[in-house]
Amino acid sequence: MKLNKNASELMQRYLLAVKRDLTGKERDDIAREIESYIYDLLEERYPKTEEVDQAQLEAVLQEMGAPRKVAAQYSPNRYLIGPRLFPIYFLVAKILVAVVAGALTLSFVISAAIGQSFEGWMSVLEYFGSIWSGALSAIGVVTLIFAGIEHASQGKDIEEIEELQKLKIDELPQLPEEEKEISRVGISIEIVLGVLGLAFFTYVRSMGGMVPYFFNPSTEMQLMPLFTENFMRFIPLILALAGLEIARNLTLLVQGHHSALTNWWHILAECANVIMLGFLITSLPIVALDAFQEILAADTYRLLQTLANTGLAIAMGLGIFGSVINIIRKIGREITNPVR
Numbered sequence: 001m002k003l004n005k006n007a008s009e010l011m012q013r014y015l016l017a018v019k020r021d022l023t024g025k026e027r028d029d030i031a032r033e034i035e036s037y038i039y040d041l042l043e044e045r046y047p048k049t050e051e052v053d054q055a056q057l058e059a060v061l062q063e064m065g066a067p068r069k070v071a072a073q074y075s076p077n078r079y080l081i082g083p084r085l086f087p088i089y090f091l092v093a094k095i096l097v098a099v100v101a102g103a104l105t106l107s108f109v110i111s112a113a114i115g116q117s118f119e120g121w122m123s124v125l126e127y128f129g130s131i132w133s134g135a136l137s138a139i140g141v142v143t144l145i146f147a148g149i150e151h152a153s154q155g156k157d158i159e160e161i162e163e164l165q166k167l168k169i170d171e172l173p174q175l176p177e178e179e180k181e182i183s184r185v186g187i188s189i190e191i192v193l194g195v196l197g198l199a200f201f202t203y204v205r206s207m208g209g210m211v212p213y214f215f216n217p218s219t220e221m222q223l224m225p226l227f228t229e230n231f232m233r234f235i236p237l238i239l240a241l242a243g244l245e246i247a248r249n250l251t252l253l254v255q256g257h258h259s260a261l262t263n264w265w266h267i268l269a270e271c272a273n274v275i276m277l278g279f280l281i282t283s284l285p286i287v288a289l290d291a292f293q294e295i296l297a298a299d300t301y302r303l304l305q306t307l308a309n310t311g312l313a314i315a316m317g318l319g320i321f322g323s324v325i326n327i328i329r330k331i332g333r334e335i336t337n338p339v340r
Helices: 005-020 027-045 054-064 067-072 086-114 121-152 159-164 184-206 235-255 260-282 290-294 298-336
Strands: 210-213 222-225
Touching: 005 027, 005 054, 005 067, 027 054, 067 086, 086 121, 086 298, 184 235, 235 260, 260 298
Parallel strands: none
Antiparallel strands: 210 222
């Protein structure tokens, strides 16, 4: 018995969701055991069917229940928080830690952007220390709350928990990009955008950071400085990273699938991007709006320039935060479940 394409993807999504709620080194073995059990159920339910479709598999998965319910059956006994509440506790803790880390990151970026009490590496160390203490505090509070709920609800049914045990197909995670067939159209679009980016920054570099603008359509085109010298120093690195990304996408087009080479290539490129964004934040201001001096009051011009650079700093800070999380996830995946 085999699964058709849609059913196979649904199976992989279900197993991926189960693995996310499991801990320990044996979660891959547990996932394989669950997969074998599902195939046994399909054999019993559809003995004469050679190829199972998505609807048939979905019927069996609905009987098994939500992935967190299945994963809880394989979780070891916990003293403070039992298997019934632990998946919810773990989810809430992850969300709260991410919110705390994001808020502290945003605060750090804004302080660095406006130059308020920023003392180089000492400020960076204080930032990581605040994330560590904030995450520990958040986990401690969540643990105490759920331990209280566990103690108070022993032997009782909690309607909200029971609702979460039901399987909802739409909430299953999508398969990672590395496990999907590559989209040649999407990769081609990325290559075109990369080439356009190369052309733009090559032009900006040749013009010394100047770009054309029109304040009045009836007048001739003029050039205004948009990027500062601080930013211009990074253009060679930007061009190099863009060229490497285009080369990676071309490799994907030729191979027709993701591989360990392209995955680690992407991880290293993201690491380089994070480092570059960090240096850009410490190099503010990186954009200049000198053309607006002629039409705005001095105070308004300075405020606009400050807002523009602060906004870019916040965007880059959020980009660093998201990229670091993505890098950690990709490295973990390549170590535990490498693509060949």
